[in-house]
Amino acid sequence: NAGVTQTPKFRVLKTGQSMTLLCAQDMNHEYMYWYRQDPGMGLRLIHYSVGEGTTAKGEVPDGYNVSRLKKQNFLLGLESAAPSQTSVYFCASSWQGVSGELFFGEGSRLTVL
Amino acid sequence: TQLLEQSPQFLSIQEGENLTVYCNSSSVFSSLQWYRQEPGEGPVLLVTVVTGGEVKKLKRLTFQFGDARKDSSLHITAAQPGDTGLYLCAVHGSSNTGKLIFGQGTTLQVKP
Numbered sequence: 001n002a003g004v005t006q007t008p009k010f011r012v013l014k015t016g017q018s019m020t021l022l023c024a025q026d027m028n029h030e031y032m033y034w035y036r037q038d039p040g041m042g043l044r045l046i047h048y049s050v051g052e053g054t055t056a057k058g059e060v061p062d063g064y065n066v067s068r069l070k071k072q073n074f075l076l077g078l079e080s081a082a083p084s085q086t087s088v089y090f091c092a093s094s095w096q097g098v099s100g101e102l103f104f105g106e107g108s109r110l111t112v113l
Numbered sequence: 114t115q116l117l118e119q120s121p122q123f124l125s126i127q128e129g130e131n132l133t134v135y136c137n138s139s140s141v142f143s144s145l146q147w148y149r150q151e152p153g154e155g156p157v158l159l160v161t162v163v164t165g166g167e168v169k170k171l172k173r174l175t176f177q178f179g180d181a182r183k184d185s186s187l188h189i190t191a192a193q194p195g196d197t198g199l200y201l202c203a204v205h206g207s208s209n210t211g212k213l214i215f216g217q218g219t220t221l222q223v224k225p
Contacts, residue, residue, distance in 0.1 A: 004155070031211040040122065042115075042201060042215035043156070050210055058212065090155050094211040101146070102213055104155025 002026050006091050006105035013081045013112045021076040021108050023091030031094040032074040033058075033102065034066060036087040043090060049074055081112045116140060117202055117216035125222040129191050134219045136202035137184045143205070145185045146213070147176055150199040192223045 004025045013019055023032065030051050035043040035058075045058030047066040055066045063085060065077045074093075078085060088109050092102040118137045126132055136145070144163045148156035160169050162178035162185060169176045173196075175188040189196055199220050203213040 033212060035215075040217055042217045043213075045212055045214075048210060048212050056210070059214075092155070096211060100211050101158045101161070102156075102211070104157070106153065106155055 004091055004093055004103050004105040006089075006108045008108060009106070010109050011111070013078075013110065015082060015112060017081050018077070018079050019081065019110075020078075021089055021091075021110075023074045023076070023093075023105060025072055025074075025091075025093040025103070027093060027095065027103065028071070029093035029095045029103070030071070031096070031100070032068065033092045033094075034064070034074065034076045035090045035092065036060065037090060037107070038087050046076065046089075078110075081110075083112045086110060086112045115217060116214050117204065119200075119202060119216035119219050121219060122217060123220050123222075125224065126192055128194060128223055128225050130223075132189050132192060132221070134187045134189075134200055134221070135184065136186070136216050138204075139183065141182050143182070145178060145182075146203045147185070147187055148201045148203060148215075150201060150218075152198070156199075156201055189221075192221075194223045194225050197221060197223050 033048040034046040049068040052071040067075045088107045091105045094100040147159045150156040160176045165182045166180045167178045173190045199218045201218045202216045206212045
């Protein structure tokens with residue numbers, strides 16, 4: 001079972017460049033999430049989606065955009081990368097909205113120079 | 114201000130020692146989850162506690178939810194090198210969106 005797959009695993013960008021992180025899940029989950037993880041700060045929610053065609057802002061949405069055109073995919077975009085966006089990004093999915101378990105991908109390490 | 118405060122942030126112990134990790138808040142929660150994250154991997158759910166005072170055991174790991182449902186602890190007995198990792202507590206937000214709010218995490222290193 002693939003579960004939650006993130007691509008790419010690693011990426012180096014220059015300030016001002018754009019990129020898209022792709023998250024794909026094969027569990028038919030309705031809910032999907034993008035988190036970023038920085039040392040000493042746990043995981044912080046960037047954006048999330050409660051179903052195909054819907055997106056909503058999380059705790060730290062500035063500088064990011066997302067799209068959920070298909071139920072199985074959740075894309076995270078950086079339009080103009082900044083060094084403050086250097087982080088490890090995790091996608092997660094869940095089958096229910098209340099007390100559900102989140103299933104995480106392996107992470108995507110992004111460095112912005 | 115963090116909703117969930119975990120302590121300690123770092124812990125380095127010898128194999129065979131016991132340890133306890135704490136997750137505290139001033140808010141009341143309907144449930145609380147503990148995840149473990151190994152280097153280069155995403156977090157994986159260990160347990161969900163729901164009832165105040167609840168104790169759950171997972172092999173050498175014992176999880177407790179506070180009576181008032183504001184805090185939780187994770188106790189590991191006779192730690193093994195395989196227990197090394199980042200331990201995260203998390204709670205669901207107020208809306209039914211499934212989004213989790215995480216503590217800062219406790220990094221545990223168990224030396225052989």
